[in-house]
Amino acid sequence: MATITSGREKVLELPKPELKRSVMNVLGWGLFALILMWSWDGADMRPMELIRDSGNMVKFVEGFFPPNFVEWEIYAQEMLITIQLAVWGTVLAVICSIPCGILSSENIAPWWIVQPMRRLMDAARAINEIVFAMLFVVAVGLGPFAGVLALWVHTTGILAKLFSEAVEAIDPSPVEGIRATGATRLEEVIYGVIPQVLPLWISYSLYRFESNVRSATVLGIVGAGGIGMILWEVIRGFQYAETAAIVIIIVVSVSILDIISQRLRKLVI
Amino acid sequence: MAAIQVNRLNKTFGGTNRALKDINLTIQPGEMVALIGASGSGKSTLIRHIAGLIPADRGDAGGEVLVHGDAIQAQGRISPDARKVRVGIGVVFQQFNLVERLSVLTNVLTGLLGQISGFRAFFGLFIKSEKQLALKALDRVGIAHTAGQRASTLSGGQQQRAAIARALVQGAAVILADEPIASLDPASSKRVMDALAQINAEDARTVVVSLHQVDYALKYCPRVVALRAGAVVYDGASADVTPDILRDLYGDECEELMGLEDQAASGAGATTHVTADGDLVVAAG
Structure with a gap:
């Protein structure tokens, strides 16, 4: 315990800022500023126009009000189809992600299976579902089925990665316990690995379902079914009141599904 | 035929760390053997080699491990038939x-995985008689009432007894226990050791158990194999274990062991008494 006896307080020295760190700080922020400036032209940034044309903007926004719900039954019907195609796209992806995820896990499969499988999943993930949707529209024709296929392929890429990360984080000792009984590799996975990762897998799958409903609302723009198809039509027809109605229906349904899915995810973890 | 036959087994970790040095060991069916030695002496490593869970050094240095005459590994390679040998x-x-998220009953049933068809295993289709068998095994170790619970809800001692039930259901003639009581309290430790001794006495199954606690080793196991720095330094009757041997194993500066030494030093009579007591426990169990 230090006691002050002399009446003179001891002056504690603050640690000197490290030169290297401050230089790094300045360089880091400088670099960030450079990147912003470099991107300015390419991104065609014209902030002044927002202010100059604010009158037009107000007029544009006014066009959305009041929303026109006259054809709400068609919108609701299309929203339902959107959800249904997200359901199938997600379920098929979950089914495929189980083997693909396990085969991309370093602690389960040998490297000569893991590496090609991972690259394949990388590719499925790297290509946006809209791109897949355009390709599948060509292959199987216009309509929700093309959307299902697009979500299926893209989501498999994402879920397989998430699933394999869960598998790589498991506790290996129960698996060893199963192995010691003379079980096969497949039985080790079924009894030792899957029970450990199941809660996470379910949670990831529900989360992807939420995202897929959101993605499915735009798939229609390229003709792959769902509410995006009519949304695109009304926007192109400058029917902003109808656009507002559709957007409201999308926001409400997506929010409801998000809430339900969040509750379910809390249940399983 | 020996239950376990280990010939010239060597294991080197990371190129320099010789974990097992030229181990030769023969264990006859129905024996109950304790593996003792300080931490890092190679007890667990030896058990995992006998179970074929890790391969020994490549080539002749790897030696071989036979269980009931079948090689589970030889010359540093796990035998292609290891899966079949492991069933025993x-x-x-x-x-x-x-597996903590599975029920205790399912955990015990996994002991049958080496014996049922892949199709039944895949879908978890265990028949009634198999479930009965699992329940009986749980009853034998005294925790049948926990069958429906998740394994994670059991205490350490109960989990260890469930693990023993799994080995029982497996019908294994050899039971290898790797420090089964190292993380248990004394009462649970006694129950687990009693269960192992009972299985050894009643079913004549071979039991090899590695132990930190020398007193348990001397009490329950008629034969002791002691390891130091990866080599067998004593292999004989537990009645003949002397304080000198223990000092040699654990070093005499180790304070906790002084009590043990006193116990062992109190005369060979005490040790024989302990062995007799061990038999009594087995009979009573």
């Missing part, structure tokens, strides 16, 4: 190695 070996681990 039940392993009980220090950390129980149960």
Whole structure:
């Protein structure tokens, strides 16, 4: 315990800022500023126009009000189809992600299976579902089925990665316990690995379902079914009141599904 | 035919760390053998080699491990038939190695995985008689009432007994227990050791158990194999274990062991008495 006896307080020295760190700080922020400036032209940034044309903007926004719900039954019907195609796209992806995820896990499969499988999943993930949707529209024709296929392929890429990360984080000792009984590799996975990762897998799958409903609302723009198809039509027809109605229906349904899915995810973890 | 035959087994970790040095060991069917030695002396490593869970050094240095005459590994390679040999070996681990999210009953039933068809295993189709068998095994170790619970809800001692039940259901003639009581309290430790001794006495199954606690080793196991720095330094009757041997194993500066030494030093009579007591426990169990 230090006691002050002399009446003179001891002056504690603050640690000197490290030169290297401050230089790094300045360089880091400088670099960030450079990147912003470099991107300015390419991104065609014209902030002044927002202010100059604010009158037009107000007029544009006014066009959305009041929303026109006259054809709400068609919108609701299309929203339902959107959800249904997200359901199938997600379920098929979950089914495929189980083997693909396990085969991309370093602690389960040998490297000569893991590496090609991972690259394949990388590719499925790297290509946006809209791109897949355009390709599948060509292959199987216009309509929700093309959307299902697009979500299926893209989501498999994402879920397989998430699933394999869960598998790589498991506790290996129960698996060893199963192995010691003379079980096969497949039985080790079924009894030792899957029970450990199941809660996470379910949670990831529900989360992807939420995202897929959101993605499915735009798939229609390229003709792959769902509410995006009519949304695109009304926007192109400058029917902003109808656009507002559709957007409201999308926001409400997506929010409801998000809430339900969040509750379910809390249940399983 | 010997239950376990280990010939010239060597294991080197990371190129320099010789974990097992030229181990030769023969264990006859129905024996109950304790593996003792300080931490890092190679007890667990030896058990995992016998179970074929890790391969020994490549080439002749790897030696071989035979269980009931079948090679589980030879010259540093796990035998292609290891899976079949493992069916005859039940392993009980220090950390129980149960699948915590599965029920106790399902954990015990996994002991049958080496014996049922892949199709039934895939869909978890265990028949009634198999479930009865699992329940009986749980009853034998005194925890049948926990069958429906998740394994994670059991205490350490109960989990370890569930692991023993799994080995029983497996029908393994050899049970390898790797420090089964190292993380248990004394009362649970006694129950687990009683269960192992009972299985050894009643079913004549071979039991090899590695132990930190020398008193348990001397009490329950008629034969002791002691390891130091990866080599067998004593292999004989537990009645003949002397304080000198223990000092040699654990070093005499180790304070906790002084009590043990006193116990062992109190005369060979005490040790024989302990062995007799061990038999009594087995009979009573």
